Amino acid sequence: xxxxxxxxPPARPRTLMxxxxxxxxxxxxxxxxxxxxxxxxxADAMAWGSEWYPEGAIQLSPGGMNMATLTVSxxxxxxxxxxxxxxDRIHTYLALALTAVMGIAMINQTVFYLNDxxxxxxxxxxxxxxxxxxxAHMVMVGVGVLWLGVxxxxxxxxxxxxxxxxxxxxxxxxxxxxxxxxxxxxIGIYIGK
Amino acid sequence: xxxxxxAPDTEPGPATVSSLxxxxxxxxxxxxxxxxxVAGGLFLLLSLAVGILVGIERINLDxxxxxxxxxxxxxxxxxxxVGLVLLALVPLLIGLATAVIPLQVGASSIVFPRAAALALWxxxxxxxxxxxxxxxDGGLGTPNAGSQREAIALTMVGLLLVITxxxxxxxxxxxxxxxxxxxxxxxxxxxxxxxSMLVAGTLWLVxxxxxxxxxxxxxxxxxxxxxxxxxAEDAIWDxxxxxxTHPQVYALSVPLIGIxxxxxxxxxxxxxxxxxxxxxxxxxxxxxxFGAYAQSFFDTPGTPVMEEALYVVSAFLAVPLVLVxxxxxxxxxxxxxxxxKGRPPAPLVLSLLSMLLxxxxxxxxxxxxxxxxxxLERSTTGAQxxxxxxAALVGVIAGMLWWGDRITGRKAPQGLGLLAGLVxxxxxxxxxxxxxxxxxxGMNDFFGIDEVTAGSPDGGVEVLNGxxxxxxxxxxxxxxxxxxxxxxxLKGSEADxxxxxxxxxxxxxxxxxxxxxxxxxxxxxxxxxxxx
Numbered sequence: 033x034x035x036x037x038x039x040x041p042p043a044r045p046r047t048l049m050x051x052x053x054x055x056x057x058x059x060x061x062x063x064x065x066x067x068x069x070x071x072x073x074x075a076d077a078m079a080w081g082s083e084w085y086p087e088g089a090i091q092l093s094p095g096g097m098n099m100a101t102l103t104v105s106x107x108x109x110x111x112x113x114x115x116x117x118x119x120d121r122i123h124t125y126l127a128l129a130l131t132a133v134m135g136i137a138m139i140n141q142t143v144f145y146l147n148d149x150x151x152x153x154x155x156x157x158x159x160x161x162x163x164x165x166x167x168a169h170m171v172m173v174g175v176g177v178l179w180l181g182v183x184x185x186x187x188x189x190x191x192x193x194x195x196x197x198x199x200x201x202x203x204x205x206x207x208x209x210x211x212x213x214x215x216x217x218x219i220g221i222y223i224g225k
Numbered sequence: 226x227x228x229x230x231x232a233p234d235t236e237p238g239p240a241t242v243s244s245l246x247x248x249x250x251x252x253x254x255x256x257x258x259x260x261x262x263v264a265g266g267l268f269l270l271l272s273l274a275v276g277i278l279v280g281i282e283r284i285n286l287d288x289x290x291x292x293x294x295x296x297x298x299x300x301x302x303x304x305x306x307v308g309l310v311l312l313a314l315v316p317l318l319i320g321l322a323t324a325v326i327p328l329q330v331g332a333s334s335i336v337f338p339r340a341a342a343l344a345l346w347x348x349x350x351x352x353x354x355x356x357x358x359x360x361x362d363g364g365l366g367t368p369n370a371g372s373q374r375e376a377i378a379l380t381m382v383g384l385l386l387v388i389t390x391x392x393x394x395x396x397x398x399x400x401x402x403x404x405x406x407x408x409x410x411x412x413x414x415x416x417x418x419x420x421s422m423l424v425a426g427t428l429w430l431v432x433x434x435x436x437x438x439x440x441x442x443x444x445x446x447x448x449x450x451x452x453x454x455x456x457a458e459d460a461i462w463d464x465x466x467x468x469x470t471h472p473q474v475y476a477l478s479v480p481l482i483g484i485x486x487x488x489x490x491x492x493x494x495x496x497x498x499x500x501x502x503x504x505x506x507x508x509x510x511x512x513x514x515f516g517a518y519a520q521s522f523f524d525t526p527g528t529p530v531m532e533e534a535l536y537v538v539s540a541f542l543a544v545p546l547v548l549v550x551x552x553x554x555x556x557x558x559x560x561x562x563x564x565x566k567g568r569p570p571a572p573l574v575l576s577l578l579s580m581l582l583x584x585x586x587x588x589x590x591x592x593x594x595x596x597x598x599x600x601l602e603r604s605t606t607g608a609q610x611x612x613x614x615x616a617a618l619v620g621v622i623a624g625m626l627w628w629g630d631r632i633t634g635r636k637a638p639q640g641l642g643l644l645a646g647l648v649x650x651x652x653x654x655x656x657x658x659x660x661x662x663x664x665x666x667g668m669n670d671f672f673g674i675d676e677v678t679a680g681s682p683d684g685g686v687e688v689l690n691g692x693x694x695x696x697x698x699x700x701x702x703x704x705x706x707x708x709x710x711x712x713x714x715l716k717g718s719e720a721d722x723x724x725x726x727x728x729x730x731x732x733x734x735x736x737x738x739x740x741x742x743x744x745x746x747x748x749x750x751x752x753x754x755x756x757x
């Protein structure tokens with residue numbers, strides 16, 4: 033009997049995914065360094081009975097809103113990767129645009145909050161850390177939004193297809209990492225104060 | 226019917242590209258590797274020149290002879306360390322890796338070639354900005370706040386660019402290693418240098434971003450206002466110093482092990498025994514080189530990180546690991562003794578010397594971590610860095626002499642190369658031993674311009690400091706000789722395709738299938754009874 037089974041296609045190395053994983057890992061380690069400083073200095077301050085933030089200075093609502101926005105954006109990002117895998121261009125446009133809009137909303141909210149907060153950056157060690165960490169994360173999200181913009185342009189040009197979807201998957205990985213980093217900010221800074 | 230077609234008089238030739246355009250837009254991995262190496266070599270010369278000035282200043286501990294103040298001494302002292310590591314050694318290693326690794330794994334080019342070019346130029350601009358920051362009275366702060374804050378901020382920006390460039394280049398190299406290997410080449414079968422770069426690069430990816438975080442914190446704190454904590458001028462170096470001391474220096478020296486293990490078995494003409502043990506030992510040595518946690522600036526009162534178990538154990542674990550690796554090399558040399566004819570090749574001698582220097586560095590590191598000796602803040606810290614970074618530098622010279630013919634297509638004067646490497650090794654040994662002894666005599670790592678800052682050391686220190694300054698001169702002379710070697714290589718005769726009888730893919734002159742970690746040895750069907 034003749035074997036009519038087609039040979040399996042050669043495994044395609046997902047070069048972009050591997051590179052993006054490494055780059056994203058480095059970015060996460062950057063925040064890891066900042067978090068380590070933040071939590072170790074906070075623990076020292078607490079151990080000495082010192083005030084970390086003035087009472088009522090850190091509001092939970094802006095951080096919570098941002099967390100909710102970013103959480104929903106992960107669904108939109110997953111929608112984009114799913115759509116591009118199925119060559120569904122309309123849904124890809126919508127999902128990428130929606131994710132980018134939520135990223136912009138998050139940046140807008142953060143800028144508003146950093147301007148609104150009654151503490152200057154040089155008020156204390158804690159505020160210096162707060163502005164550095166939250167600001168750096170804002171930059172991370174900003175880079176993600178730019179990346180999504182490029183993807184959207186490529187999608188309009190018909191270049192994001194199921195055969196060339198690694199750039200979307202790599203962007204999704206980066207986006208999920210930015211949301212994971214924010215979850216630490218939300219819990220450690222906004223909730224834990 | 227006959228159709229007649231008139232051929233054009235002249236065929237259009239290739240578009241002419243100016244050398245400047247070729248330099249700025251080149252993405253070939255060998256070309257990029259050479260530019261990395263040349264730029265790293267120039268910053269190496271600059272760093273060593275600064276090191277000589279600092280060494281001469283250190284001869285007289287009670288006063289400023291060359292510099293105007295203790296703060297100026299500090300700026301040059303810290304530039305020497307930053308320059309030696311981030312502006313010289315790391316780019317030299319990246320240059321070698323960028324040129325060699327794609328060949329070793331059988332890739333046609335480096336993955337993300339344009340990103341690799343961007344990494345080079347980002348690093349180069351960052352290195353120039355960093356150097357300008359130091360020269361413009363900035364640097365990484367000063368003990369007595371005698372520097373320009375704007376220039377410190379400039380240095381921070383430069384360092385961030387340097388780190389970004391190094392990380393991007395590392396991503397390109399590691400991605401090449403992970404996805405661009407030829408069929409049959411599993412990770413266990415990649416050559417030792419590639420493996421050691423995989424280990425080192427992974428460590429750089431997880432530790433250098435932490436250094437970048439330190440830089441961003443300091444920048445945010447000092448920019449445009451009174452620093453609260455991180456950007457205070459007397460605090461900045463303390464946040465950065467972990468990247469230039471134990472255990473992080475081991476993460477920088479891992480590639481020299483791979484260089485030695487790629488050279489020794491080939492010159493011995495046999496397969497390395499206990500291949501997997503060697504891979505594991507290199508990986509473990511890299512793992513103990515994770516130094517991002519060892520930031521004494523953030524010590525919780527009463528529990529200094531330098532006295533914690535992880536810090537001390539890693540210092541002691543490094544010694545047996547290097548001994549195991551040296552044992553592996555010695556085994557190959559012993560088994561292949563019959564294959565040596567005439568003088569041993571220069572890369573073999575230098576790679577073994579680099580391993581021995583690394584061993585001395587780990588011993589000094591272990592001794593330094595013994596609390597009763599109280600050496601943690603002494604010049605022994607600098608001695609360990611000198612031995613370890615110096616070992617890596619000798620390893621790079623060995624690597625360039627080994628792979629240089631393949632990379633450039635030109636022969637180098639191996640005898641002069643050997644002499645250069647020996648002089649560099651002698652310089653490293655003289656500086657390192659002097660600093661180790663002065664550490665026991667009570668001299669501080671940073672000595673300033675008065676006896677108190679120097680730690681009020683015992684007598685005889687200044688003589689030893691003079692010896693160390695002589696070692697710095699030797700080091701510079703050796704590196705200049707190496708530059709001469711590479712210069713003469715440019716005018717050298719055409720090199721053979723495989724001058725060493727190599728075992729790995731970079732030496733292949735015809736297609737071979739990969740069925741083990743030594744594919745060319747398999748292809749030659751050399752009987753090898755000692756294979757594991």
